[in-house]
Amino acid sequence: MIIGYFGDPGSYTSMAARLMLGGRYVSYRSILDIVNAIERNELDFGVVPIENSIEGQVGQTYDIIYYKDIYINSEYYMKIDHCLIGNSEINKIRFVHSHPQALAQCSNFINKNGFIPVPEYSTSYAIKTISEINNDEHAAIGSEEAANLYNLKIISKSIQNNINNYTRFISISKHMNDHGDKYSIGFSLENRPGSLSRILNIISAFNINMTKIESRPYAKNPFSYIFFIDFEDNGYGNVLIDIIKRETINFKLIGLYRKSGIETGY
């Protein structure tokens, strides 16, 4: 089985991919490159981040799972402990390189130290870059594992804004699972009073637990939205989906998979 993951070797997504699926792993610099490779049948699965407990949704992932013929096959919650990584001392550093999500998750630490953030493809690409440039004014943010991989030292540990920093990762493929206990759906609605609350009322009437609601802009029609809902199956998930399909526009069943949580990882 061939699994594509986001980021250079040592990225957080590479760590999640190893915990989620077994096979041969291939690194990709963008989420879209992974999806293109799945569409060309070069990959069986892709692993990408979808949301973070500090920074929220990964917009590109939400857009892809809605607009492309791609489905969620599993989810995994992983604790993210960011480190300041380099070959220098904290008082010499002026620039910190990392993935935009990591820079945002560590914004308090960056501001407090007066560092200039430099966005890179991934945390591991940033760390690799620092290992190559050999300049005391530059450091990177990423994992301890990646620091070891590129032979750099840890300058500070647990530098994220909140100690409880978790990212939810998903595996994606061209195929929908037959089994699972959690659904992800996406749809748009007529712009009229009560259209979203009607959907929520139906979910509530089935005594179904909604675990997440999210919206993304529908770029083709400015300031209209796509809604994303995750819910736990209680035996009536299928029936609920049939009803919601009829009450919404452009409905997509995005995934059926095994529910996991931050306590268990899986």
Ligand SMILES: O=C(O)C(=O)Cc1ccccc1
């Ligand atoms: O850049 C990485 O290492 C990634 O895998 C993306 C990411 C960035 C920050 C937190 C979780 C995942």
